Amino acid sequence: MRIATLKTSYAGDEALFDTKLQRSLLALFGLVLAVFPFVAGPYWLFMACLVAINVASATGLNILTGYTGLVSLGQAAFMGVGAYTVAILELRVGTPFPVNLLAAGATTALVGAVVGLPSLRVKGLYLAIATIGASVILHFVFANWSLTGEARGLSMPPARLFGNDLDQPFELYWVIVPITAAMILGAANLFRTRIGRAFIAIRDRDISAEVLGIPLLRYKLTSFAISSFYAGVAGGLWAYFFRVVTPESFPLINSIFYLAAIIVGGMGTILGGILGAAFMTMVPEVLKLVVGWFSPYFPDALAALAPIRTIVFGALIVGFLIFEPQGLAEIWARVRRFFHLWPFKT
Amino acid sequence: MTSELPGSPVLKVEGVSLAFGGVRALSKVSLEAAEGTITAIIGPNGAGKTSLFNAISGFYRPAEGRILFEGRDISRLRPPARAKLGLARTFQNIALFRGMTVLDNIKLGRHAHLRTNVLDALFYWGRAQREELALRQEIEERIIDFLEIQHIRRAPVGALPYGLQKRVELARALAMRPKILMLDEPVAGMNREETEDMARFILDVKEEWGVTILMVEHDMGMVMDISDHVIVLNFGQVIAQGRPAEVQRDPAVVSAYLGSGDVGELSRRLHARQAA
Structure with missing residues (x-):
């Protein structure tokens, strides 16, 4: 049983990872991520990149919905803004990809802040509907503007780094995963400072937040902007990954996917966004794999089990909502508590 | 403890009126909170005390009058x-962020x-880290230490007993570097021991921090013990003000609290309680 952790400075106590064990586990995880591309096949690399992109976007939505309490169903459309920005810059301007990604984030942050304007007046479901309205408008723009290639969309060249085309998952992995890691670190840092605390204050009790000197509109828009910045960068990475951006790339159902991801993962925890997005991306694939194992024994299993897979996936989400409303992050917290208290029980 | 010559007013309310539809919550209320004193606002339920606080902190815009x-x-x-x-202010029904730690x-x-x-x-980086560490140190060494809440600093607020939550709310208000601290019923619902602790903290805030205090409170014992100046509201109007002992003798106050009747008798009862 761990009784306490010794710290001799406030800096030590304010650190993000404040024990040796945490830091070693993190280093180990980093090592696994670094070795992974060399041992995994192309399929798993593809999945890893997709998970990382979804994690980045879900973390952004978590800042807005999980931490600030503003429900948004515009995350997919925001990713679309980022993806189109990258594609247009690649095709028309030809700037290097890190610049394009930043530009995608900045553009989307701006769009997000405008979409967030109604949030001063409306909350909850009403705000969700307002963001759906905004995504419908954005989709209309994507599908009808000549700059975005109308219904055909845009095909773009791969990202280039030092004269090399980054067009394989193996190469893109080294771009996508570090960027996602940096974004997660940024989000974690945010909540160690006054900005993040203000977001949580707005979520928990907005009247009280005002009395403490937090201007509501400015902080709600800031939250929208940061969240959209994350969506924009994630969308930009998505564009480099798939290299075709069409109006159908970011349907409304994807926004629901991200909302489900943070609910399943755990709203208002950084770990929740990571676990939720990984879970939501991987479980359908894992189920597909399981179905694949059965096919030698039941020749027509594939046809029969495909719908069952979807049902199982849906049932898993419902199960989580009922039995683990705090999400996957809470399970992790419980595991940690168990080991801290061992051999005693809570 | 009452000084005959109070300092200059930190807060001045001038002829503030406030109406909700046809209901006049406040009519031409004027009052001052002198620097370095404790001013208490008392009055029966519905007298407009909390409305006055909300007008001062900016939630309600008065129909007329000024706040300086x-x-x-x-x-x-x-x-x-x-x-x-x-x-800075605290709320009658504690307004802490329940999911966050103390x-x-x-x-x-x-x-x-x-x-x-x-x-x-x-x-x-840089500024963020510097500010956070300086803030942490100051909170630990000045506020948490002062209010004796070291043992709960990591606890989520929602899990704390009521008296401690009130103390955390006071701590948060102190972190605001207040010049004036408005306390809305700081000891409501507390037992005797908790009330005495809180009264001691309020006095210390005045003495050690030099913060002017304006409070609404129903606990007459505490109000009379620690205030320098008492203002009585009834039906949205100031009906009396002065030093605690003066206000206690005021027939208008007695009748507002106890209903009209034999004023002399009720007044004697009050004095008997005060002497006890």
């Missing part, structure tokens, strides 16, 4: 701007005085 803070008219400022000037709740009090911007925050 250190000589400056703040009537048109929004609540966050008033907070930044040094107007430490984070207190840190939130300093929000308006910190400079960290979004970029600093995302990278947690």
